[in-house]
Amino acid sequence: MKFKQNLRYTIFPLVLLMMILCRHEPKAPSNTYHKALVPYVNFLVNKQKDPVDYVMDLFKKHDIVILCERAHPEATQYDFIFQLVSDPRFIDEVGHVFTELGTITQSKNIDSYLKSRNLDEQEAERELLYIYRNVMFHPVWSNSNSYEFLKKLRRLNTSLPVERQIYLHFSDVPFDWKGMTQEKYKAFQAALPDRDRIMADQIIHKFSEIQSSGQARKKAFVIMNYRHAFNDRFEKPGGEKGDNVGRYIFEAFPDRTANVMINSVRIMLGSTDQDVIMAPIQDGKWDAAFAAVGNPSVAFDLDLSPFGQDEFDFFPVREKGLTYQDVFTGFIFYEPLEAHKFLYGISALFADGFDDVAASRYVLTGMTTQEAKRYVEEIRQRRESSYDNIEEMKKTIRKWTNPKEEIK
Numbered sequence: 001m002k003f004k005q006n007l008r009y010t011i012f013p014l015v016l017l018m019m020i021l022c023r024h025e026p027k028a029p030s031n032t033y034h035k036a037l038v039p040y041v042n043f044l045v046n047k048q049k050d051p052v053d054y055v056m057d058l059f060k061k062h063d064i065v066i067l068c069e070r071a072h073p074e075a076t077q078y079d080f081i082f083q084l085v086s087d088p089r090f091i092d093e094v095g096h097v098f099t100e101l102g103t104i105t106q107s108k109n110i111d112s113y114l115k116s117r118n119l120d121e122q123e124a125e126r127e128l129l130y131i132y133r134n135v136m137f138h139p140v141w142s143n144s145n146s147y148e149f150l151k152k153l154r155r156l157n158t159s160l161p162v163e164r165q166i167y168l169h170f171s172d173v174p175f176d177w178k179g180m181t182q183e184k185y186k187a188f189q190a191a192l193p194d195r196d197r198i199m200a201d202q203i204i205h206k207f208s209e210i211q212s213s214g215q216a217r218k219k220a221f222v223i224m225n226y227r228h229a230f231n232d233r234f235e236k237p238g239g240e241k242g243d244n245v246g247r248y249i250f251e252a253f254p255d256r257t258a259n260v261m262i263n264s265v266r267i268m269l270g271s272t273d274q275d276v277i278m279a280p281i282q283d284g285k286w287d288a289a290f291a292a293v294g295n296p297s298v299a300f301d302l303d304l305s306p307f308g309q310d311e312f313d314f315f316p317v318r319e320k321g322l323t324y325q326d327v328f329t330g331f332i333f334y335e336p337l338e339a340h341k342f343l344y345g346i347s348a349l350f351a352d353g354f355d356d357v358a359a360s361r362y363v364l365t366g367m368t369t370q371e372a373k374r375y376v377e378e379i380r381q382r383r384e385s386s387y388d389n390i391e392e393m394k395k396t397i398r399k400w401t402n403p404k405e406e407i408k
Helices: 002-024 035-046 051-061 076-085 088-093 104-115 121-133 144-158 182-190 192-212 245-252 281-292 354-364 369-379 390-401
Strands: 064-069 096-103 167-172 220-225 257-262 265-267 278-280 298-301 330-333 342-344 383-385
Touching: 035 281, 051 064, 051 076, 051 088, 051 257, 051 298, 051 330, 064 245, 076 088, 076 144, 076 220, 096 104, 096 192, 104 121, 104 144, 104 167, 121 144, 144 342, 167 192, 182 192, 192 220, 192 245, 220 245, 245 257, 278 281, 278 390, 281 390, 354 369
Parallel strands: 064 220, 064 257, 096 167, 096 220, 257 330
Antiparallel strands: 265 278, 298 330, 342 383
16 A cells, blocks of 8 residues: 555656646647648747747847837737846847837937836826827827837836836837928828838937947847838849848848748738738748647747748748748747737827827828818727638638648
8 A cells, every 4th residue: 555655656746747748848740730731840849949038049149130020000919029128138138129110209208208217107107198199100109009018118117227227219200290281291201212211220320329338238129010120131023122121220230130020911912001911921831830839939040940941922022032031030929810919099098189189180191170080089999809801811721731631
């Protein structure tokens, strides 16, 4: 009896340990997915680097890491971004975040908001509302993900000593709604083709200042949306270089810059600002491969993976033969497509008569007064959504999980 008891106490911890290890090890029997996924699944089973660890490893070799942001309103990516910037290694070794969101005109205000320790919660909220109401050349920026991110970043900063606080640098083109007229707004829009060059110049100038300063932290994490994050190897048809912020940063700091794509969807030819046609990357093959191993949060270098060798189909117009490893240094998978959330609406944003101000701004951009009021009423509502065609995209992804089906 005593022997059986001892055996039970000896074996039980071993069984428990095996259960824990098995739970975390990706399981993907090859008879549950198409044979075309085999090299991708095999790679993922052996590549389990955490995305935060991966980005911090990139900073060991590079001074600048650019993140290719998903659609602006998508919220789960900001969960990852905050995990990264609040990591003690990021705080100690990097300390600087540059964002496409935010006109450089609001730089002093955002710096004051993030660094001030003598503000109570109501005062901090008022400062953030002022910044957010004037943050972009769009009449209203109602995406709630970045609003919440800025609030969390301020809370983080107030918990840190001054020398370890995070700097956030707005990098979009100079713009001020004060004194704006229809004529001035038209003139501003006419200059927007130079936006990438201007944003890049502002980032390059500020980063050079950081490099020549006496502060200990001299690295930067840059958040740019979609094509703005493409590197200097991205080419349009005919070999024309892309007019992208990432290109100019790579050219200014060669061998010191890396860029990383977070899992997203591709935009199809025929899309417009009003009607965006989306589809899964590589016709769903990538998403199916991650699903086969349980959709873990992982990151890796593209040039060391089968993913990197695939044709670059993320952007609809590009030079033939371009691959993912040509355009991006690395890839992050963080949450499958069906878990992506688009969050809109900030209740406090339209208070204190700002709904009328917002409507008047839309009139300056060309709307009628009636159209503007109707639109403001629509965007002031808090709402959550997913991709419009998520069920269709899930169906495209699932076809790769049938090993007998012929993939065309």
